[in-house]
Amino acid sequence: xxxxxxxxxxxxxxxxxxxxxKQLLTLGGRPILQHSVEAFVRxxxxxxxxxxxxxxxAANPPAYLRGSIKPIxxxxxxxxxxxxxxxAFARVSASSELIVIHDAARPMVSADLxxxxxxxxxxxxxxxxxxxxxxxxxxGNADRVIVGTLPRTEIFLAQTPQxxxxxxxxxxxxxxxxSADATDEATLAEQAGHHVRLVEGDPRNVKITTPADLEMxxxxxxGSPATLRIGNGxxxxxxxxxxxxxxxxxxxxxxxxxxxxxxxxxxxxxxxDAVLGAIGAGDIGRHFPDTDPEWKGANSIVLLTxxxxxxxxxxxxxxxxxxxVIAQRPKLVPYIDAMRASLATAxxxxxxxxxxxxxxxxxVDSTGTGEAIAxxxxxxxxxxxxxxxxxxxx
Numbered sequence: 001x002x003x004x005x006x007x008x009x010x011x012x013x014x015x016x017x018x019x020x021x022k023q024l025l026t027l028g029g030r031p032i033l034q035h036s037v038e039a040f041v042r043x044x045x046x047x048x049x050x051x052x053x054x055x056x057x058a059a060n061p062p063a064y065l066r067g068s069i070k071p072i073x074x075x076x077x078x079x080x081x082x083x084x085x086x087x088a089f090a091r092v093s094a095s096s097e098l099i100v101i102h103d104a105a106r107p108m109v110s111a112d113l114x115x116x117x118x119x120x121x122x123x124x125x126x127x128x129x130x131x132x133x134x135x136x137x138x139x140g141n142a143d144r145v146i147v148g149t150l151p152r153t154e155i156f157l158a159q160t161p162q163x164x165x166x167x168x169x170x171x172x173x174x175x176x177x178x179s180a181d182a183t184d185e186a187t188l189a190e191q192a193g194h195h196v197r198l199v200e201g202d203p204r205n206v207k208i209t210t211p212a213d214l215e216m217x218x219x220x221x222x223g224s225p226a227t228l229r230i231g232n233g234x235x236x237x238x239x240x241x242x243x244x245x246x247x248x249x250x251x252x253x254x255x256x257x258x259x260x261x262x263x264x265x266x267x268x269x270x271x272x273d274a275v276l277g278a279i280g281a282g283d284i285g286r287h288f289p290d291t292d293p294e295w296k297g298a299n300s301i302v303l304l305t306x307x308x309x310x311x312x313x314x315x316x317x318x319x320x321x322x323x324x325v326i327a328q329r330p331k332l333v334p335y336i337d338a339m340r341a342s343l344a345t346a347x348x349x350x351x352x353x354x355x356x357x358x359x360x361x362x363x364v365d366s367t368g369t370g371e372a373i374a375x376x377x378x379x380x381x382x383x384x385x386x387x388x389x390x391x392x393x394x
Contacts, residue, residue, distance in 0.1 A: 002047050003118060004096040005040040005161075009033055009104035010052040010077015010084035020314075021054060022208055023104040024062075026280050028221045032208055034064045035107030041070045043114050046100065050091050052077040052084035082176035085185060089173060092166075098122060099169050101185050102160045105208045108217060113202045114161055120197045121163035127197035128163070128186045129205065130156040159201045162186050168194050211315065227383045229316070231278030233270035236374040238366075247325065247332070247373075248339030248356060249301040249346065254330045258373060261290035261298075266375040267356070268300035271321055271343060272307045274379035279314045304346040311381060312348075319380040320353040326367045326374040332358035 009023045016022040023033040033051075040046045048071045053061065058076045065072055073091050077084035085101055092099060098121055102109060113129055120127035133155035139148040162185050164172065172188035182188050186196045208214050239245075243257025248267040258264035272284045281287075287310070288295045288303050295303070311318060321343060325332060332339075336356050344351040361368035 001097045001122060002093065002095045003045055003098045003100060004092040005043075005046045005049045005100040005102060006085055006088040006092070007033075007037055007040070007049060007051045007102055007104050008077075008081055008084050008088075008160075009036075010054055010087075011081070016208070016210060020281065021057070022214075024057075024280075025208075025214065025314075027107055027208075027214065027217055031062070031064075031280075032107045033104050034062070036102065036104045036109065037065065037068075037072070039107075039109050039111070039114070040100070040102070041068055041072075043111050045115055045118050046070070048093060048096075049073070050075060050088040051104075052088045080176075082173065082182055082185070082188065086173045086176055089169060096166055098163055099166060100161045100163045101169075102162075103207060106160055106205055107208065108204050108206060108220065109161065110202055110205070113199075113205060117161045117163045117199045120199045121165065124195065124197040126162075126164045126168050126186070126189050126194050127199050128184070129159040129161055129201040130198045131159065131201040131203065132156050156198055157201070158184055158186060159205050159207075160184070164189060168192075228319070229278045229381050229383075231274045231276065231379045231381070233273030233275075233277060233283075233377040233379070234375065235266040235269040235273070236367075236372055237264045237266050238372045239370065245330075246300070247335070248323075249299075249342030250335050250338045252330060252332070252335055262288075262295050262303070263297060263300050265300035266373055267323055267325060267339065267343070267377070268304045268346075270375040270377035271323060271347075271379065272300070272304050274321070274377040275304075275307050275311050275318060275347070275381065278379050278381040279311055279316055281310055281314065301342060301346050304343070308347045316381040316383055318347045318349050318353070319382045320349075320355070321347065321380075322355045322378045323357065324376045325356065325358045326361050326376075327358060328360050328363070328368055328370045332356075 024031050040049050050073045052075050055076045058074050061074050075087045117127050117129050133152040137150040137152050137155050138146045141147050171192040172185055175188050175191050189196050237258035237260050239256040240259040245252045245254040245257040246263050246265045339356045340351045340354040344354045366372040367374050
């Protein structure tokens with residue numbers, strides 16, 4: 001049978017927190033989304049894959065979605081889960097007989113679970129992975145008072161994948177606009193009058209909803225969230241007349257300045273790339289593009305301060321920064337301490353955690369002839385451990 005997999009990754013992961021969709025956070029050194037997609041790329045039961053992404057990500061999908069050995073289509077997700085699935089369903093091949101729907105936030109799905117859910121749907125028309133409740137299940141009211149005990153033999157916790165014959169899913173999605181509270185496609189299929197088979201799920205097939213879920217998944221993979229991460233940054237700007245020379249937030253008397261869309265502070269730009277890179281959050285151009293008039297003439301210390309906040313929201317703190325400035329002229333030694341203090345303030349650390357060194361290029365290339373200034377930066381960030389009783393501690 002021709003089987004198409006739809007990966008629902010159109011959400012923003014608001015419950016997880018942070019400034020990035022949770023499906024882009026790393027698990028075992030790779031993005032959660034990559035884990036989920038590759039599980040279906042590896043499956044010999046899947047002929048094609050459609051991935052629903054947030055609009056901005058769909059416009060510029062990551063490389064691992066563009067170079068796959070199996071056909072992958074990218075579509076824009078919608079406001080709700082069922083909208084994202086409907087957008088993806090509209091792009092499946094006409095020859096598709098079974099549609100597998102899987103949450104991108106379940107990165108540990110196994111080939112065996114995919115296979116047995118497909119087999120059940122092929123036989124019965126619709127099937128979902130689910131875990132039978134093992135604890136006693138209580139029903140409570142708004143005052144958190146027990147009003148009944150449910151027979152746990154009848155309680156199942158739904159997972160994905162959920163697999164449907166094409167006609168069944170078409171019927172289900174026809175109800176999507178009228179259903180505001182459908183949290184999965186099985187609910188819609190039930191409402192459309194179809195019977196949905198329960199397939200034994202997998203306890204490892206966890207859904208990443210909170211930071212605690214991510215840490216548990218890391219442990220299940222045999223590791224733990226990296227406590228130390230390193231990023232590097234590089235920037236170069238031409239020296240031109242009529243511009244102030246600003247480096248590390250310090251204005252340096254000189255007959256030329258650096259040319260750029262913002263204030264062209266090459267030190268801040270390199271350090272920004274280094275701290276963002278350490279947490280896998282892209283680079284300065286992604287967050288503060290030079291095509292956006294908002295950043296025209298922007299103070300790069302402000303941009304670095306914002307980057308440091310992105311690092312903190314991701315659960316990390318900056319440990320130290322090491323910067324090398326390559327400039328034939330001017331001499332930077334008189335301004336080094338002021339640069340260190342400025343960078344430290346922006347990053348929320350002590351100046352003792354910041355190193356800035358000046359080097360010449362011995363007359364070689366554009367930096368050596370005084371036409372440009374280049375900067376290399378390395379950042380070490382440390383995971384911040386959260387203690388429910390004591391708050392944050394490193």
